[in-house]
Every structure is written in structure tokens, then in C-alpha cells.
Amino acid sequence: MLRILRGLAHKYFSDEEAVILFLILVTGTVFVIWFGAMLAPAIASLIIAFILQGLVTKLTKLGVPEVVSIVSVFLVFLGILVGVTFGLLPLIWTQLSNLAGETPRIIGELQTYLELLPEEYPQLISADAVNTLYQQVSTEVGHMTQWLVSFSLSSIPDLVALLIYMVLVPILVFFFLKDREVLLGAIGRLLPPQRPMMLQIWHEVNLQCANYVRGKAVEILIVGGATYVAFKLLGMPYAALLSLLVGLSVVIPYIGAAVVTIPVAMIGLFAFGWGSHFIWVMVIYGVIQALDGNVLVPVLFSEVNNLHPVAIIVAVLFFGGIWGLWGVFFAIPLATMLKAVFAAWPVKDYVPPPTVKES
Structure with missing residues (x-):
């Protein structure tokens, strides 16, 4: 057993850089699993900045000054964020609430349709199977409706957190775009020179x-x-x-x-x-x-x-x-x-x- 472990260590970890990279991957994974929820705004901001950096690079290649490119892309992102927050999300929530209110009617029509199946296809489906299926669907829909009600009642803390995210995320995105080279240089100094x-x-x-x-x-x-x-x-x-x-x-x-x-x-x-x-x-x-x-x-x-x-x-x-x-x-x-x-x-x-x- 010891000889097998020694062989694996020599084959995959004989290079110093490989050992450092392995430790970085393990540490990063554990860090995200344990502190991911706490650092969610920073992680989301980093991802958004990573997406927007491509637009900044393209504008810079076209001759636009880097500062102007960063500010322009950030303002576009800010406009999209405001539009989604105050335009799309309320519309979606309204439609989701209306769908929950329409659920009893949909369930009634579903029951009517299911009751016709044993008469039209008696060899394929029985009345007991239809009743069992209808009860299961009704139970699941009831759970979903209760979840929507409980979510709406307990959403005040989530709204507070959303407001905090709406302030923190744009600020972090701007600094990730503006100080990208500084941050990458600071990380690079922690790694081996070669x-x-x-x-x-x-x-x-x-x-x-x-x-x-x-x-x-x-x-x-x-x-x-x-x-x-x-x-x-x-x-x-x-x-x-x-x-x-x-x-x-x-x-x-x-x-x-x-x-x-x-x-x-x-x-x-x-x-x-x-x-x-x-x-x-x-x-x-x-x-x-x-x-x-x-x-x-x-x-x-x-x-x-x-x-x-x-x-x-x-x-x-x-x-x-x-x-x-x-x-x-x-x-x-x-x-x-x-x-x-x-x-x-x-x-x-x-x-x-x-x-x-x-x-």
C-alpha cells in the first residue's frame, strides 16, 4: 500500500507547481462551500464583472479610452439592473400570483379531462388510477400554493437583503472592473514567480x-x-x-x-x-x-x-x-x-x- 501511495505521489505531485495548484483548488473549494452564502454578493459581483470585462476589452480595442469603456459598460449594466428590478421582477411576481389564483380552475378542468379518460380508453387506464393521479396532483399544487403564501409572508427579510445586494453588487462590480489589473497582480504575487x-x-x-x-x-x-x-x-x-x-x-x-x-x-x-x-x-x-x-x-x-x-x-x-x-x-x-x-x-x-x- 505504501509503495502504491509513493508511486502516485511521484507520478502526480513530483512537481512543486502541481502541489501548489492542488492546494489552491482544495482550499478554494472548501472556502466557497463554507463561506459561499456569506460572500454571495462578492461572488455574484465577480461573476458579473467577469462577463462585462469582455465588453470593456472590445471597446478598448476599438480605441475608446479604458476609463470611458469601464464607465460606459458599468452604466449599461446599471440601467439593465434597474430595469429588471423595477420592471421585470414585479411583472413576473404578478403573473406568478395570478397563476396561483388560477390554480383551482386549472385543477377543476384537469379533473374533468381525467374523468373522461377511463370512458374513452378503458383498456389503458382505470378510474382508480385517475383518482390516485388527481389526488397526487392536487396535493402537490396545494403544497405549492402554501409555499407561495408563506414566501410572501416571510419575504420582508429577503427584501432587506435584496436592497443591500442592490447597493453592494454595483459598487463591487465597478471596483472589480476598475482595479482588475491591481487585483490580479496582488494574487499573482502570492504565487510562485515561475x-x-x-x-x-x-x-x-x-x-x-x-x-x-x-x-x-x-x-x-x-x-x-x-x-x-x-x-x-x-x-x-x-x-x-x-x-x-x-x-x-x-x-x-x-x-x-x-x-x-x-x-x-x-x-x-x-x-x-x-x-x-x-x-x-x-x-x-x-x-x-x-x-x-x-x-x-x-x-x-x-x-x-x-x-x-x-x-x-x-x-x-x-x-x-x-x-x-x-x-x-x-x-x-x-x-x-x-x-x-x-x-x-x-x-x-x-x-x-x-x-x-x-x-
Whole structure:
């Protein structure tokens, strides 16, 4: 056993830089798990600044002074933040409350529809199975309604925290953009002066994660916006709420689109019935999903290394279980980072010491 451990240590940790990088990864992971909730505004600000830095760099390359680029991009971000906070969020909350109020009617129509199934398809489904399914659906909807009521009653502390975040996050984003080089230089002074492996990993991760995160933010805006416009033109109820779900569904490849199709189809079916209007809604929704997967994704993520679907699903499950929604969003960048680390990790063949023959 000792010889096996010695061989692994020699193969993977014989390089001093590899040992330092391993300690950094372990320390950073433990730090985020333990203090992630406490430092959520700083982490969110760092992520937003990372996304906005691409726009600052592009403006600087076009000849715009760096200070002007930073201030311009920050003002655009501030305008979007104010618009989302005072425009989109109240609209979504209103539609969510209206949907909760419409739930009894939807449940009643669902019960009527389910009661017809045993008569039309007696060989496939029985009345007992329909009653069991209806009771389960009613129970789940009741739990959801109670959660909405309790959430609205206990949301005052959350509103206070939201107000604090609205003040802290813009300030931190501005300083992360303004003092980017100073902060990176301070971190670099803590690392060894000769760090070719770390620089290689940093370059690869910075390129891949930057392209992915910025591309994913643009994809959410385009898909969500296109869905909202289409649903409003078609008279789809709860258009803002559904378009938000559709936009956020692109965060989870393969799974998100399949899951969000269920509420879109259910609300469309209860709103328009089984007819041409409902079919048009689903066709246009399918066209948006097809354009997203076959046109938008290849354009936005042409420079991002593709991961195997199994690796993506495992990364979403693993990092989502650790860090929740943020882990789901950054599952693919984190998996890409691990891929870059494994690719650049120095590996040496273990040569066992020669055995001494007994005379």
C-alpha cells in the first residue's frame, strides 16, 4: 500500500507547481462551500464583472479610452439592473400570483379531462388510477400554493437583503472592473514567480469560461426575449413568466428544454384547448428551440471546447448539488476548468527503486 501511495505521489505531485495548484483548488473549494452564502454578493459581483470585462476589452480595442469603456459598460449594466428590478421582477411576481389564483380552475378542468379518460380508453387506464393521479396532483399544487403564501409572508427579510445586494453588487462590480489589473497582480504575487502550468491553465480557463459565460448570458436574453415576443403576439397567458423559464432553461443543456416544455404545454392547453391555436403555440415554441440549438449555440459557442453529454449531465448534477443554482449555471465552465487542469497536469512515470539482491 505504501509503495502504491509513493508511486502516485511521484507520478502526480513530483512537481512543486502541481502541489501548489492542488492546494489552491482544495482550499478554494472548501472556502466557497463554507463561506459561499456569506460572500454571495462578492461572488455574484465577480461573476458579473467577469462577463462585462469582455465588453470593456472590445471597446478598448476599438480605441475608446479604458476609463470611458469601464464607465460606459458599468452604466449599461446599471440601467439593465434597474430595469429588471423595477420592471421585470414585479411583472413576473404578478403573473406568478395570478397563476396561483388560477390554480383551482386549472385543477377543476384537469379533473374533468381525467374523468373522461377511463370512458374513452378503458383498456389503458382505470378510474382508480385517475383518482390516485388527481389526488397526487392536487396535493402537490396545494403544497405549492402554501409555499407561495408563506414566501410572501416571510419575504420582508429577503427584501432587506435584496436592497443591500442592490447597493453592494454595483459598487463591487465597478471596483472589480476598475482595479482588475491591481487585483490580479496582488494574487499573482502570492504565487510562485515561475508558474508555466498555472499560466497555461489560466489562459485556457479564461478563454473557455469567458466565451461560455458571456455567450450563455447573451443566449438567455435572446431566447427569453424571442419567446416573450412570440407568446405576446399569440396571446399566451403568463408570457413574461414562461419566457423567463424558457430563457433560464438554456442553462441546463438537454434537460432544461425538456422540463420547461411541460408548463408551456399545460398553460397553452388550458388557455386555448386542443385546437389550432395551441398547435401554433407549440410549433413556434419548437421553432425557437430549434433555432437556439442549431443556429444560436454554434455561433455563440464556436470557440468553446465541446464536452460529452454524459460529462455535462454529471457536472450539472454534481456542482448543482454543491452550489445550487450557481453550480448549475457554472457546471460546464467548472467541468471545462477541470478538463484544462487534467490536460496540463504534469505526470511523471514512476520508476521503482532497484531491488538489492541478497548475497
